[in-house]
Amino acid sequence: MKPDSRDPRQAGVWAYVPDQALPGQPGGPLTGLTFSAKDLFGVEGWPLRAGTLAPLPPVEVSPLVSRLLELGATLVGKTHLHEIALGITGDNAFGGTPNPLDSARVTGGSSSGAAASVALGLCDFALGTDTGGSIRIPAAWCGVVGFKPSKGDPLWPTEGVLPLSQTCDHAGPLARDVQTVVRVQEALSGQEIPLQSWKRLRVGLWNPAGWLDNHAEAGLLETAQKVEALGGTLHTVDLPDMLDAYSDIVQSEAATVHAAALALHEPGFSAGTLALLRRGAALETGVVAAARERRERYGALLTEQMSGLDLLLAPAVPTPAPVTGQDSVDIAEGNVLLRVAVLRLTVPFSMLGWPVLTLPSPTVDGLSVGVQLVGRPGDDTRLLGLGHALEARF
Known part of the structure; x- marks a missing residue:
């Protein structure tokens, strides 16, 4: 299926489709692969709207896009x-992106079109960004793979990307399988990523009490059984809700990014986005500083919990994708606001910069949840090798 913004099957996927694709240089390690870029990436000669009607600060050409073309x-x-990557459903000024598995449901965000573009077979891999879960959430809900590298990884630069939060922003790929993600990482690094053995690995299992529905917990435990079948051992890990620190940091930094638009009488943002930006702009310096201090404490806690462990297995989403317009979900602890239920599972690892590979887990009714494999900062190659081995075996 070719990219076509007029094709109703591709509704909500494409922000811009050129008359002619930008061809990669022939003979490279990624020759024959196609990719999409989230409409935060600067591409020479292409528009950048970020899903909003508001004016945006200038964005340079993305060196990551240029490198992939090379x-x-x-x-x-x-x-x-x-809109501007500040949300988890995919809503923006031009409408949402229907979930490829069920068009009545959301894809998840903020990399909504990115996940849909690979799920629909419109390209081989997609460039997304992840500040609090924006690669991992849509990957899980659309049944594809997502990779959020370690914070600051030079292979995945965030220069040439419209920022949301300099503290938490990451760039990374989505694809239909781990093998494709590995191929892209190998091309960028120039190094082979071998399959890794799970034998005798100590794997932390984070199964937060009450935070999942039956589908999400079943997907997590099924993956845990696969880990044990490959020779890994499971060890319980307990992490707190870290949303308090995350929200203050990200919303204050996002308000700074979009300060010029916020100064206008009619900024052009949707009501929900504008409310979050206004909140961020109103936060006092001391409040944000306290959030940064809590972030440091959370980082020390995660490091302590992972002492003696090789990696972490965690849920990626609390339920299958909700229907469009749904603002809360039913999980074991009761009915919880969607934003809270989802982000408390993903925020720790983007806020603290740890690399994560998200694998989809199909449900019995044809939808998808997912799991996160979390490595230590800088351990990206090993993490991908483990994920590839898991995929190759099962």
């Missing part, structure tokens, strides 16, 4: 996202 991959278009 390596042979062909860029076919730009994908829609949740």
Whole structure:
């Protein structure tokens, strides 16, 4: 299926499709692969709207996009996202992106079109960004793979990307399988990523009491059984809700990014996005400083919990994708606001910069949840090798 913004099957996926794709240089390691870019990435000669009607600060050409083109991959278009990446459903000024598994449901965000573009077979991999879960959430809900590298990884630069939060922003890929993600990482690094053995690995299992529904918990425990079948051992890990620190940091930094638009009488943001930006702009310096101090404490806690462990297995989402317009979900502890239920599972690892590979887990009714494999900062190659081995075996 070729990219076509007029094709109703591709509704909500494409923010921009050029008359001619940008071809990769022939003979590179990624020759023959196509990719999409979330409409936060600067591409020379292409518009950048970030899913909003508000004016945006200037964005330079993305060195990551340029590097992928040099390596042979062909860029076919730009994908829609949740407005300015500040949300988890995919809503924006131009409408949402229907979930490829069930068009009545959301894809998840903010990398909504990115996940849909690979799930629909419109490209081989997609560039997304992840500040609090924006690669991992739509990957899980659309049944694809997502990779959030370690914070500051030079292979995945965030220069040339419209920022949301300099503290938490990451760039990374989504694809239909781990093998494709590995191929892209190998091309960027120039190093082979071998399959890794799970034998005798000590794996932390984070199964937060009451935070999942039956589908999400079943997906997590099924993956845990696979880990044990490959020779790993499971050890319980307990992490707190870290949303308090995350929300203050990200919303204050986002308000700074969009300060010029916020100074206008009519900024052009949707009501929900504008409310979050206004909140961020109103936060006092001391409040944000206290949030940063809590972030440091959370980082020390995660490091302590992972002492003696090789990696962490965690849920990626609390339920299958909700229907469009749904603002809360039913999980074991009761009915919980969607934003809270989802982000408390993903926020720790982007706020603290640890690498995560998200694997989909199909449900019995044809939808998808997912799990997170979390490595230590800088352990990206090993993490991908473990994920590839898990995929190859099962």
